Amino acid sequence: MRLPPFNPYIAVGIGVLSxxxxxxxxxxxxxxxxxxxxxxRLLIAVLLMAPIILAKYRHExxxxxxKDWLLSTLAGxxxxxxxxxxxxxxNYTSVASSVVLVxxxxxxxxxxxxxxxxxxFSYGAIISMLIALIGSIIISWGDFQISGMALFGDILxxxxxITVTGYFLLGQRVRRNLSLxxxxxxxxxxxxxxxxxxxxxxxxxxxxYPMDHWWIFIALAIIPTFFGHTLFNWALKWLSTSTISMxxxxxxxxxSILAYIILDEKVTASQLLGGTIVLFGxxxxxxxxxxxxxxxxxxxxxxxx
Numbered sequence: 362m363r364l365p366p367f368n369p370y371i372a373v374g375i376g377v378l379s380x381x382x383x384x385x386x387x388x389x390x391x392x393x394x395x396x397x398x399x400x401x402r403l404l405i406a407v408l409l410m411a412p413i414i415l416a417k418y419r420h421e422x423x424x425x426x427x428k429d430w431l432l433s434t435l436a437g438x439x440x441x442x443x444x445x446x447x448x449x450x451x452n453y454t455s456v457a458s459s460v461v462l463v464x465x466x467x468x469x470x471x472x473x474x475x476x477x478x479x480x481x482f483s484y485g486a487i488i489s490m491l492i493a494l495i496g497s498i499i500i501s502w503g504d505f506q507i508s509g510m511a512l513f514g515d516i517l518x519x520x521x522x523i524t525v526t527g528y529f530l531l532g533q534r535v536r537r538n539l540s541l542x543x544x545x546x547x548x549x550x551x552x553x554x555x556x557x558x559x560x561x562x563x564x565x566x567x568x569x570y571p572m573d574h575w576w577i578f579i580a581l582a583i584i585p586t587f588f589g590h591t592l593f594n595w596a597l598k599w600l601s602t603s604t605i606s607m608x609x610x611x612x613x614x615x616x617s618i619l620a621y622i623i624l625d626e627k628v629t630a631s632q633l634l635g636g637t638i639v640l641f642g643x644x645x646x647x648x649x650x651x652x653x654x655x656x657x658x659x660x661x662x663x664x665x666x
């Protein structure tokens with residue numbers, strides 16, 4: 362395996378900052394259905410990538426093996442339903458609750474790597490998972506006291522965490538064989554197609570949204586998608602699914618700050634307490650599952666892989 366042109370941990374950091382904007386953008390596009398916001402986010406991303414793919418990566422797409430096509434297709438479907446579930450959760454609960462619960466994906470990711478990749482876990486990992494789950498229960502209980510719909514939003518966010526874990530686990534396998542651009546284009550294309558079909562089936566309108574919503578769709582395609590998920594996909598070449606999921610632990614902090622500044626969303630006592638416990642549990646989880654590895658960074662710039 363070739364050496365990365367720059368430190369993949371830095372790429373994950375940039376990705377986390379970028380995805381922190383996603384929930385706020387979705388909240389601002391309040392006149393569009395969640396599935397339609399997700400649809401245009403990925404469709405615009407695919408259209409922006411198409412000229413580069415046709416010019417430089419067309420030959421690679423022709424030689425994708427059948428197994429990689431299958432795994433990429435499944436990853437795209439998981440990503441589509443992650444966006445549907447998570448974006449829909451923001452219609453019922455706050456940015457703070459939704460993003461914290463979606464960030465529980467490291468727990469599901471580690472369980473997934475244990476089942477599929479036979480990664481071992483320690484007693485420390487089990488304890489930290491329990492701590493994080495206790496925090497999520499506190500958040501959900503506090504939201505239930507506010508309204509049953511807020512609790513419903515929390516459940517949707519948790520389902521969004523499970524589906525995005527499936528997306529990352531599948532991506533970890535496929536990225537060993539495909540370049541970043543090819544894999545991303547295929548997965549975003551499949552995900553966008555899935556969302557188009559879904560929106561047609563449920564009868565969502567494809568037009569008629571305010572002009573500011575279209576700018577939000579474009580911003581979602583560029584900032585959290587290209588500088589967020591695409592960088593995560595790039596890092597999957599060298600880092601495990603669990604490692605990348607751990608980095609995303611910082612997303613709720615950035616998202617909550619942005620929601621307070623832009624949306625004037627206040628954080629309740631139960632959200633603050635539960636969120637703190639969740640993040641504490643996830644940080645313990647990082648320490649208990651972290652393995653000492655040495656990653657050598659190439660000093661010479663190499664072609665994008």
